Amino acid sequence: MPVPQSPAEWHRLAAELHYATGHFIHGEHVATRGGRFTVVNPATAEPLCEVAAGDATDIDAAVASGRRAFREGTWRRMAPRDRLEVLNRLAALIEKHTARFTLLDSLCMGKPVRDMVSVDVPQSALTFRYFAELSDKVEGTVTATAVDAFHYTLREPLGVVGCITPWNYPLMQIAWKIAPALAAGNSVVLKPAEQAPLSALLLAELFIEAGAPPGVLNVINGYGADAGAPLALHNDVAKISFTGSTVTGKKMLVYAGQSNMKRVSLECGGKSPQIFLDDLEDMDRAVTYAINGIFGVMGEVCSAGSRLLVDKRIAQEFTARFIERGQHAYVAGDPLDPETNMGPLVTKKQHERVLGYIAAGRAEGAKLEFGGDVPDRPGYYVNPALFTNVDNRMTIAQEEIFGPVAALIEVDGLQDALRIANDTIYGLAGSVWTSNLRSAHAAVRGLEAGTTYVNCFDHGDPTSPFLGHKQSGQGGDKCLEGLLSYTQTKSAWIHLGS
């Protein structure tokens, strides 16, 4: 299916699109036994489809399937080179179905098709390729024992891994979790976000087409409390890999303690600072990154640069340039128009939440320089907003808004900037803009964040870890370490003496 080039072609394809709306268990689409919930297209505020609302019984069936597949061992005992081939075929199928994946996510959560085509889909395919290539590079060790013994360690898959994912990069967040889990030989039960559940089902179907055995990847749809919690509480699940809010992330730790002490890795919320020092080299480039870092993808990015910490010596010029360009940079439009760079927020609830934060910013005395209003069109749109005169104690500087709202805070040099940057419960990402190598290093060391940048923001690659410190999470996605987190070490002692 070729990738459409015009809004009319995208709409025609959307009208003809067929997709599954149930669960996927043991290699097959399964209709729901229970209820359904409605997914609303946020660009129109009209219902899009009804999706299976799974519960503990569905989770039991999916975990049993994953466990059976793991015990039978067709996947985990497959030669790593053969697993590699299956995952590479899946990557190729993702690319082949770019248009379908794009529509499935865009219709559910409002992301512009141009973002899906240029970022989400290719990055998802790349993630599978990267972890495919690592499949046969998971090695053990031989340790330094006395001659009467031979001791080695090996890395084994964990068993059934539960993956729970958010709606902001539906396909990509799934890829970041299931690609390493599968490459390591585990079975997976995936509970995708209820706001954007459709791409997960297509992915599971294509995994079978790529040559995977049934039961290795299962998908159960539904709400967090009804389907996510039973998965995280399940005694036959060896690990929960979670991405979502900090509030829900904390529940995962409780669920693990209440059940089988399963491993938990968490990618949670953020309130990431970008620090702009007065010796930065290229103000225009810095302002561009500041704008894109918070307004891109409607600000619905965990690592969004929502706090702009600008040295007071350059604050006036920086603010003027941000206002001049920032207020026109992102324009509300039809997500299915390849020219559109700003879609709606994901749901009515999220729309109300973001508008609530904008009202709080005004009420607490920050200055709204532009935006924050609702464009005159259907759907859950909000125009990007810039607040200045922000104090870091204000609600808009402390809480994760998950919308296109920037808070500009004036700082006095690097140490003041770091003090304010770190005055948050979060620690996901942070950047510094400077031409001074010493300041750059000091900022990298001083920022309490898992992912740091110098003179850039939000760059990444499957080779580099993405992780949060503090209440932004523990563990992390991507890179070799990400793959190893889906394995456990086994110690083997062989007695060679008499």
Ligand code: NAD
């Ligand atoms: P959320 O926590 O509401 O939901 C995330 C997932 O958890 C969904 O699948 C949901 O159904 C499930 N869930 C909810 N309650 C549950 C429960 N009690 N038990 C089990 N599962 C439950 O988050 P969201 O609104 O979907 O996503 C936005 C959040 O995700 C933001 O905070 C954002 O920062 C974070 N996020 C973090 C990263 C990262 O890599 N750090 C990436 C993307 C999004």
